Amino acid sequence: MNALQKLGRTPFGLIMPALAILLVVFGVPIVQLFLESLDAPAISITNYQAFLNQPANIRVLLQTVEISAIATAICLIIGYPTAYLIVAAPKRLRIVLIVLVVIPYLTSGLARTYSWIVILGDSGLINNLLLKVGLISSPLPIIYNRMAVYVGMVHIMLPMMILPLISVMMGIDKSLMAAARSMGARPGTAFWRVFFPLSMPGVRSGTLLVFVICLGFYITPAALGGLGDAMLSTFIASQVSAAFSFGSIAASSFILLAIAIALLSMFGLDLSGTQGRKPQSLKSSQIRLDLLNRLKRLLNKLATSYRARRWTAHLHKASSEGHWSKIAGVVLLVLVNFYLLFPELVVIIMSFSDKSFLEFPPSGFSLQWYRSFLSDPTWYGSAWTSVQIGVAVSILATLVGTLAAYGLSRVRSDLRTLLTMILLTPITIPIIVVGVATYLGLVNLGLLGSQTGVVLAHTLGAIGYVVVIVSATLANFDRRLERAAMSMRARPMQAFVRVTLPLIRPGIIGGALFAFIHSFDEVVVTSLVSGFAVSTLPLKMWQNIRHEIDPTVAAVASLLTLLPVLWLVILYATWWRSRAQSKDVAAVPAAG
Template identity: 65%
Template structure:
């Protein structure tokens, strides 16, 4: 017992289970897959050379990068002002808007893709509306093209851009902007010179996350795009399913991985550092890169200084007539963005109650027939039950291992903490199709392909990352003096953790478990690769339905998965409220 307590005091021991699972399922298979791409032990670059010798492969690669860059740019253009307007809103409005952004983020990506198929299809909502109004004589080509791909991908990725921006913007001291205004700076100048530089860490984190995730997009381009809109992930998945030669597929996967690693190494994604350090590093990096341009800008502004001083004196006590117009414009902009995020889900919910022979909006009659069809179809209920079992097992396993790992990482030095955190976050910061290929290779070696245990291990690599991030954020606000006080009362380390630490970080643990469950329940790319067609989950059943024929039953499934995030938010809020009430006497 005494030896166990001594080992428990060493942070490395606490992180060992997480890294052991990560190495067995993902780390070692990645190395083996890389050696396979090099034709080990002969070691040659023939697979990479063969990839670039085919013009179609190069075209798909550049197309993947272009789609990812454009999607990231659109998300930043829409997401930055949205996050800024949310942060500057009143407290109650801000909380409500954050919840409205979280709901689509927690909703299944498959459901949101399916919603856009219903909206943009030849017989979808928009074309039917235009046909009924007599504005068009034949359906518009709104789907199976690049525009539809951008609409669907931006809809899915926009919350991922907004949330990091919100996290950084909420930590900015607004008194700095007020001080700039008091010195005579106009609103835009105060924003440009004070607020914007401090928010650049959020821009960097959000853009990197969106770009890297877009590199591995598979379902949305396949469902909404045409033959000329295929991405490299589609090529990789098709190669795995149709070819027994893994070497060319491994080379394609590592080319995609190399792009992600180069981008991450160039800009850096420091999720373990504090906001202040990130802000300082970003300001230093940007100031060094644009030093000459900034000097020229300052020179021109100095020339215009007398004019600006005279204009500020004239306008100092003038009424702010433009403030009301800008407030209205900002409110309209936020409403449009929130409607864009929520409208597809609401369409699915309404259409699921249609009583007609097919999907229609608005429904001519109301009925629960599609919900009854779902409950009466063994293929749907069986897939749903498989997903529930796998997600529960993943949530339990990843919560235990991830919480212990987060506790150990929190006790290490800052430099070691950064390395360990980035290693654990690899499954969710790298393109998902690359993680899927490596996991497929690893489970194939372990003999767990097509088994529930294999799926649980495959999903847990990413779920542990969610748990570690959330629990680390909770531990960052934990007062370690409470543990020291308990230790001074001769409490054993295990007693200190169970009686002091665990109750106070319980909201973070429950939040991590919820996100681990959601991530597993909604996972489709890795599942499609490692299930081996032996075990069908609900996302795989939905993907099969979307790819082959859209039956109305999927609307009922999509409706339930759309309303499910509301339940998650209620659970998280109830947990937070109880923890706040428990901590109030302390």
């Protein structure tokens, strides 16, 4: 008992509960899944050969990579200038713009996918509008094709590209751009030579995050795409539901996982791009490099006088590009926010229709679809199940995630990086692979198709969100406060409860909310591990969307769309209260 108590006080002992859940539900099953793919104990690559020998499988695999790459490229092309404009905006406007990006990020992905079905469908908003205007005589085929898949995927992933870029760009010293301009550099030159290289960590992390998540997309391609737009995750999910050979399922999963791991290994370990570079060892390469450097120095000397004259000429000249660039920036921000927010507003407005079908704008106002939701036991029963599971996941993930984050803050940096990467694995690899491994883990535990099993499955990803948010809060925590408390004979636990916990409470509450949101929105893993015994609200919505477009889904999607506003209010209230308390604490020494 004493040994366990001592272990619980060590940093590794604090991390152990989170690692134990990860190991039992995901770690051991993923190893078992790999052995299944090799037909253990008779090790062979038969399952991989069978996959690669099927032209249809190769086509689906290449199609998965192609769709993911194009969606990622679109997100980067739109997200980079958007993030740049947000960072360059005044402080108050910047906060508003970030909130407008965060709201879609927190909104249910299934609800956002449904909104595009409503907009792009044959009787959807766009076709109805064009038919009324008289521009078309029959509905346009703008859904169930590749373009619709890109529209839906980019809508879901764009905030995930913008937010990492904003985080990196806000840390760039703006005086460097001003220094470049003062030395005669044009705005474009200063941007490409100074700002863009410094923003590359955000570009790399955002691109990797979006691409790897896109590899595991299942719901959006299945809902918006046609038969020729299936991705490998859809293929794997159909194999699981059909009780196909588990060796084939494992091989398909590990082929998808191998792509993600290869990319993370090449680009994810060093975002600065300096680690792992080998020095030039070829003499010819050194000679060419030396000649190029000498030529560059010569050209710089010849251009010095020209730069000096140009800087003097332009020093007091009004910029002709500023007005139009500002207009273009405003237009871009308006279009991006319209793209992110308008589909959700459409669903909210259409949910109040008084007709037996969805129309925009509604001809009359009615709450019939909300009453349908509240009077149908299958709907409100699924919602209550989701709430129960979400609360359980939030409590469990917040407890073990906070302990893990606190333990990680007390270990050396190299070990902290390794352990953090392990804890974040379920949210950094394709979700379909996590679902298959979790399916196998719950089979081992005898919890497949149970509510407890679903809670454990959701907790895997929720722990990662809690660890990230609480760790960010602890990064700004002054450890000297703990040491001061212990110097006054406070025990470590007392110092944590009385000093540390109140100061990191906003991070803990934020982590708990994100854990709940993650669980409440989860549908891919749930569809694999719930069986027919557990029906959550997202699972009920997905089944309804696939089989019948019931307008009740619009009411449910509206409620899920409004939830992020509630989360943001709670987070803001928590932050404001914490800020007021910190000001009071700071004022006590000043008063003394």
